[in-house]
Amino acid sequence: MTKRSLWRLIFTTLICGACAYFFVPLSKVRLGLDLKGGVHFELEVQGQEALEADLRDTRDRLLDRLHEKGFPEAVARLEGLTLKASGVPAERQAEAQKVLGTFSGYDTVFSGDTLVMTQKSGYQKSLKDDANKRAQQIIENRINQFGVAEPEITPTGAEGNRIVVELPGVGDAERERIKGLLTTPGRLEQRLVAKQDTTNGIGWRTREEAMAHFAGQLPPGTELLPQPLSEREARREGKAFQTPAAGQSEPIRSWVLVEEKVYVDGADITKADPTVNPQTDQYEISYVLNKKGADDFYNLSGIASEENRRIAVVLDRKVVSVLWCKEKIPGGAVRITGQFSKEEADDFALKLKSGAMRASMKFLEERAMGPSLGADSIASGIRGALIGFLTVIGFMVFYYRWSGVNAVVALTVNIIVMLGLMGSFHAVITLPGIAGFALTVGMAVDANILIFERIREELANGKSVSGAIQTGFDRVFWTIVDSHVTQLVSAILLFIFGTGPVKGFAVTLTVGVTASLFTSIYISRFIYDWILERHPGAKSLSI
Amino acid sequence: MKYSKVALVISWGIIVACLLWIHPWKGADAHVKLGMQFTGGIDMMVAFKGNVHQEDVRNALYAGGVQQAGVVAYQDKPGVAMFSIKVKARKGQDEKDSSTQIKQITAALRSLDAKAASDHRLDLNTESVGAIVDTWMKANPLGIQGDETALRLAYEPYVDKVIKAREKASPMSDYNQLPSDLPGALRASLEKDYRLGNLTILKNESFSPSISGEWTWKTLSAVGWALVAILVYVLFRFTLSFSVGGIVALVHDVLMALGLFVLFGFEFSVPVVASFLILIGYSMADTIVVFDRIRENSHKPEYRRVDITKLVDDSINQTLSRTILTSMSVLFVALCLFIWGGHALRDLAFPLVVGVLTGTYSSIFIASPVVVFLDHQFGGKEKLKQHA
Numbered sequence: 010m011t012k013r014s015l016w017r018l019i020f021t022t023l024i025c026g027a028c029a030y031f032f033v034p035l036s037k038v039r040l041g042l043d044l045k046g047g048v049h050f051e052l053e054v055q056g057q058e059a060l061e062a063d064l065r066d067t068r069d070r071l072l073d074r075l076h077e078k079g080f081p082e083a084v085a086r087l088e089g090l091t092l093k094a095s096g097v098p099a100e101r102q103a104e105a106q107k108v109l110g111t112f113s114g115y116d117t118v119f120s121g122d123t124l125v126m127t128q129k130s131g132y133q134k135s136l137k138d139d140a141n142k143r144a145q146q147i148i149e150n151r152i153n154q155f156g157v158a159e160p161e162i163t164p165t166g167a168e169g170n171r172i173v174v175e176l177p178g179v180g181d182a183e184r185e186r187i188k189g190l191l192t193t194p195g196r197l198e199q200r201l202v203a204k205q206d207t208t209n210g211i212g213w214r215t216r217e218e219a220m221a222h223f224a225g226q227l228p229p230g231t232e233l234l235p236q237p238l239s240e241r242e243a244r245r246e247g248k249a250f251q252t253p254a255a256g257q258s259e260p261i262r263s264w265v266l267v268e269e270k271v272y273v274d275g276a277d278i279t280k281a282d283p284t285v286n287p288q289t290d291q292y293e294i295s296y297v298l299n300k301k302g303a304d305d306f307y308n309l310s311g312i313a314s315e316e317n318r319r320i321a322v323v324l325d326r327k328v329v330s331v332l333w334c335k336e337k338i339p340g341g342a343v344r345i346t347g348q349f350s351k352e353e354a355d356d357f358a359l360k361l362k363s364g365a366m367r368a369s370m371k372f373l374e375e376r377a378m379g380p381s382l383g384a385d386s387i388a389s390g391i392r393g394a395l396i397g398f399l400t401v402i403g404f405m406v407f408y409y410r411w412s413g414v415n416a417v418v419a420l421t422v423n424i425i426v427m428l429g430l431m432g433s434f435h436a437v438i439t440l441p442g443i444a445g446f447a448l449t450v451g452m453a454v455d456a457n458i459l460i461f462e463r464i465r466e467e468l469a470n471g472k473s474v475s476g477a478i479q480t481g482f483d484r485v486f487w488t489i490v491d492s493h494v495t496q497l498v499s500a501i502l503l504f505i506f507g508t509g510p511v512k513g514f515a516v517t518l519t520v521g522v523t524a525s526l527f528t529s530i531y532i533s534r535f536i537y538d539w540i541l542e543r544h545p546g547a548k549s550l551s552i
Numbered sequence: 553m554k555y556s557k558v559a560l561v562i563s564w565g566i567i568v569a570c571l572l573w574i575h576p577w578k579g580a581d582a583h584v585k586l587g588m589q590f591t592g593g594i595d596m597m598v599a600f601k602g603n604v605h606q607e608d609v610r611n612a613l614y615a616g617g618v619q620q621a622g623v624v625a626y627q628d629k630p631g632v633a634m635f636s637i638k639v640k641a642r643k644g645q646d647e648k649d650s651s652t653q654i655k656q657i658t659a660a661l662r663s664l665d666a667k668a669a670s671d672h673r674l675d676l677n678t679e680s681v682g683a684i685v686d687t688w689m690k691a692n693p694l695g696i697q698g699d700e701t702a703l704r705l706a707y708e709p710y711v712d713k714v715i716k717a718r719e720k721a722s723p724m725s726d727y728n729q730l731p732s733d734l735p736g737a738l739r740a741s742l743e744k745d746y747r748l749g750n751l752t753i754l755k756n757e758s759f760s761p762s763i764s765g766e767w768t769w770k771t772l773s774a775v776g777w778a779l780v781a782i783l784v785y786v787l788f789r790f791t792l793s794f795s796v797g798g799i800v801a802l803v804h805d806v807l808m809a810l811g812l813f814v815l816f817g818f819e820f821s822v823p824v825v826a827s828f829l830i831l832i833g834y835s836m837a838d839t840i841v842v843f844d845r846i847r848e849n850s851h852k853p854e855y856r857r858v859d860i861t862k863l864v865d866d867s868i869n870q871t872l873s874r875t876i877l878t879s880m881s882v883l884f885v886a887l888c889l890f891i892w893g894g895h896a897l898r899d900l901a902f903p904l905v906v907g908v909l910t911g912t913y914s915s916i917f918i919a920s921p922v923v924v925f926l927d928h929q930f931g932g933k934e935k936l937k938q939h940a
Contacts, residue, residue, distance in 0.1 A: 046719075051763065181753045182680035188651070351686065372650075373763035381719045382597060382754035385629075389894030393901075397888035401881045408877070441823040444889055444900050445830070451885035452834065455878040459841065462874040488844040491789055492837035498785060499778045499833035503826055506774030514826050518833075 028429020041439035046380030047177035051373045054170045058368035059140035092126040140367035150363035181377040192370045193325050195360030197275030202319040203231045203266040212263035219264045236328035238262040265328045267321045272309040277302025281361035283354035292354035295344040303341025310338040394447035411551035415536045416457040419528040426524040439513030449521025456529030474547045556921035570811025587821030592641035592761030597754040600633045601725045616660025641761045650758045665749045675749035677723040684711045693737035723752040771825045793926035801919035805835040809906040827900045831907030839915040845871045864920045879912040
């Protein structure tokens with residue numbers, strides 16, 4: 010063996026070894042969700058809600074400020090994305106505008122006797138960006154605490170308002186629960202139940218009934234919020250829990266009239282845990298508020314106990330629990346009792362702990378893949394690919410004899426290099442990926458066939474064996490490059506435009522084409538050179 | 553070259569016939585089956601153990617209030633009936649509706665479980681990991697001492713085993729299918745608190761209508777850009793007439809495969825479009841080999857004085873054996889995937905099978921004749937030789 014061949018052999022072996030390092034043992038190969046099973050969500054942050062939430066906050070602060078500054082008559086309400094304040098005497102408008110001017114990010118104008126405030130566009134953008142960032146962070150927190158192994162949470166979308174969540178190993182059974190965990194903002198508020206409804210228990214059975222009670226016009230500064238009936242509760246009360254039909258919303262236990270003003274905000278929660286009350290044996294949630302929250306709660310409980318009113322605990326604009334309060338409570342340690350199941354209490358605490366999102370999420374896409382389907386797909390996919398591969402090998406050896414064996418060696422190296430390349434950049438194998446894999450093998454033979462046919466042609470033209478091999482490879486070089494580049498182009502475009510499983514397909518193809526270039530031009534040539542070296546004056550070639 | 557006119561007429565005839573049958577201009581009434589990714593909706597795959605027929609599933613869904621579901625039966629494993637259930641999203645539907653729809657569908661399917669009506673225990677085949685852990689933590693059949701965390705740590709490994717066994721059996725029909733190394737107490741507890749339903753949900757996907765429009769656009773633009781990129785590359789490496797010839801052949805292949813794909817009633821999904829892109833790449837690679845030979849021959853002295861038709865004819869003949877051999881090897885693989893790759897790969901392999909056949913045919917009978925035609929019309933062979 011000459012020095013050159015030796016070096017080439019060492020080089021080839023090194024490459025194969027390096028590639029093998031990335032996929033041996035086979036458990037290093039990452040499988041896509043379609044093969045492994047799991048859930049995939051694509052969510053969109055509803056930025057609009059962040060804007061609305063900010064407006065509501067501003068409304069509360071604005072009213073406080075106006076009342077402080079001596080405008081006791083001031084009333085504020087929301088109309089779409091504008092905030093309108095009225096009740097300011099015409100002669101003191103300039104004074105009121107000064108107060109309004111302290112709210113940065115808002116444009117303020119007078120229209121008749123009302124003050125109209127709108128968000129500036131730059132401010133809206135920063136609110137939305139902030140909502141996106143927070144949403145991602147909170148989803149990460151919630152997923153991590155939920156205890157899913159190897160979750161993947163990646164932001165996507167042109168405006169950065171989309172989040173892709175992939176949770177391997179999670180099945181359809183957990184899907185609804187995780188969905189609920191991801192989709193709800195987890196915005197906790199404590200408000201006072203409005204004074205008017207003391208005659209009527211906690212609330213009304215339907216919204217219509219409540220509206221009828223107030224003759225279609227709710228008292229100013231109040232709103233009606235639903236208190237949903239949980240599945241658990243329904244079972245406990247011995248009622249059949251009916252899954253709502255399409256278009257219908259979940260069952261409501263009652264509608265509660267609460268004040269618009271938020272006394273305690275969930276942002277002030279420092280710690281939250283589900284607990285079991287040893288006396289009633291029921292699940293509860295206890296949480297601790299920071300200094301500001303504790304002060305707010307002290308105030309709230311003061312008002313509630315003095316006026317003998319109830320406190321509504323509102324999570325994401327739904328009443329979770331309505332509490333009596335007998336005395337002022339200092340210290341900021343709060344316990345919410347309610348008819349919670351263990352899972353509900355866990356999730357509730359998780360939401361409070363991870364903080365509130367600025368906006369809720371919309372599900373654009375959700376997929377849950379059972380692992381058994383994946384296993385079946387892998388089995389049949391690999392079976393199909395393997396049969397295809399063996400057919401090709403058999404055909405090559407049958408048709409080209411020993412040169413066919415050369416092609417088989419090149420193909421095998423091709424597969425090793427492909428797997429290695431994929432392993433090295435942690436590519437994920439998906440079902441279309443398996444197809445792509447098999448296909449590239451079929452196409453990689455193309456290069457070998459091109460070369461062999463050319464060598465045959467040259468031999469037929471009366472060239473010597475070494476001459477035929479030489480010209481065969483040289484002539485075909487650019488053809489191979491051209492045909493590979495066009496395939497590479499479509500594979501790369503697939504990668505750019507595709508998502509999910511298609512990306513896996515694209516990766517396999519890109520890698521396969523690259524590997525095929527290397528093996529057909531370098532490895533096959535090397536094998537021929539080696540053979541020629543051992544039999545320098547060969548008169549015939551098995552082709 | 554003799555047959556090129558006949559070939560042109562026949563193949564474009566087939567394409568036009570397919571287009572006429574599909575009538576894509578009729579919008580929603582077109583004979584195209586679009587996957588849920590493009591229309592928005594729910595795409596589920598479920599398996600029943602035992603004797604459940606397609607009609608049963610349809611009736612149950614209908615009774616459960618899901619009227620517009622498409623149900624297709626598969627039979628992959630003996631004793632297990634698999635169904636694909638597809639519900640297209642209505643206009644203006646949001647994700648809340650799809651959530652309730654999924655619940656409705658699952659409830660309807662559960663009603664096919666004969667034992668469910670008389671047995672109110674939880675279903676071991678569908679309950680979540682968390683539910684099983686909770687059951688054991690509450691009953692504590694192994695009598696573990698310690699707090700909640702200790703209990704959880706003790707029982708979780710066993711739950712994993714149960715879940716693995718369940719996946720393997722999918723669905724379990726006998727408690728004997730539980731892992732054999734499961735402690736007897738745990739097994740007894742499962743037998744007491746759970747029943748074995750005959751339903752497993754293999755796949756459950758839903759796509760909001762708002763994202764599906766995006767998908768369609770994204771996919772179409774991918775195909776468009778691929779065509780443009782290949783055109784530019786061939787333009788750069790060859791001449792304009794080759795480029796046009798290549799693109800005509802390419803469009804021909806894509807249309808042909810599309811037409812046949814729809815004609816045979818396959819459904820478009822994102823992976824299928826991906827395989828169409830592969831087809832584009834393959835068909836072009838095949839054509840380029842012929843082009844390359846034409847270019848190489850055009851430099852040879854013996855072709856200096858002859859008509860381009862002979863040049864092209866000879867080049868095609870010289871590469872013919874290679875074209876056939878390569879196509880056969882790819883065709884073998886595509887066919888194997890189609891036949892043995894399972895039904896998930898079938899939709900994907902079909903365009904490839906058709907694509908390989910038409911790709912081979914088009915590089916001989918479509919692409920080169922277009923080059924000859926263009927050259928006769930606009931160039932003259934001198935020009936071709938200069939640039940090639």
